[in-house]
Amino acid sequence: MILKSQVEWALHCCAILAGLPPGRYLSTKALAELHGLPKEYLSKALQSLSQASLVETTLGPSGGYRLARSPSEINFLDIVEAVEGKSRTFTCSNIRANNPCRPKDFCDSKPCSVARIMWQADEAWRNTLKSVSLADLVDTLSEDVPADIWKNTFEWVLQRAG
Amino acid sequence: MILKSQVEWALHCCAILAGLPPGRYLSTKALAELHGLPKEYLSKALQSLSQASLVETTLGPSGGYRLARSPSEINFLDIVEAVEGKSRTFTCSNIRANNPCRPKDFCDSKPCSVARIMWQADEAWRNTLKSVSLADLVDTLSEDVPADIWKNTFEWVLQRAG
DNA sequence: CATTTGCGGATATATATTGTCCTTAATAAA
């Protein structure tokens, strides 16, 4: 089990969009070039963000993407679920029902204990993702990324932002 | 991203093995029949448990599997990692290095902030799995599963255990 | 010796991920 590479792409793209001045847009082309990614396929990830209402778009030259909410109101879980979907990482196929010792019309009242525990772990994962906002990420990045690279990157971005 | 169905299989098989009297073995055939699973493919999951030293095996008629440790000394994470592998669910392909604004010989001192946060969530998932033992599972199951089905199941198992 | 068992390799099939190509409609700039 491994998350799609699009998750890494989407998170990094959102981090860039979070640093964009209000009202400006950044295109798929610029985001793809900045991260060295296949433009057409990155576009699918950005469409997922759009369908999840995390970003807004506009068409035409100088068009592209911008965040639909403030960075403090978007968290990691929002972005991960936009790309990966909201379904749980453990799926129960109810193999307990195949037990030959069970009456064949027996109906379970609760989900299986095994599944419940797996889902608790899934919840812990989601809660951690939910606890970190895009604003938190930008704070951490601006500490970790060397100041000159950070500065150059946003100059590069602003030259291409519509 | 979704866990393999073998995870569900392995957890249920371990729960059965945990209820086996000391010294007895249960075969792949019996475990497959009990859970309604393809014997040959379930065998692969059990081999994973064996390679992880969670179970011991013996050959020949009356052979099969038993736990290598007491149920209180085996947790969910042991079993999940035996089947799914120990690698993290988020992999960083270091797309930050493709940033055209970076000196091309620049070397990062830390893992990317994005990856660190994703790995924290992964840790939270693993910690939850680690906190539940097979003994805990058996306790929960014996409360949830109706007493007569529970009893019949272990009679069925004991008839087939070598 | 005959049977049963776990183990591992080889192989086949189904599904998911990754990636490309193309058309369409909207938008902005020339």
Place this chain on the structure above:
DNA sequence: TTTATTAAGGACAATATATATCCGCAAATG
């Protein structure tokens, strides 16, 4: 108005992973 640029999305192909089956081997049992 014309032209260029953009996001959206459908169709498709390539690749990787998950699921599943089959076979031969060596060990254990009786």
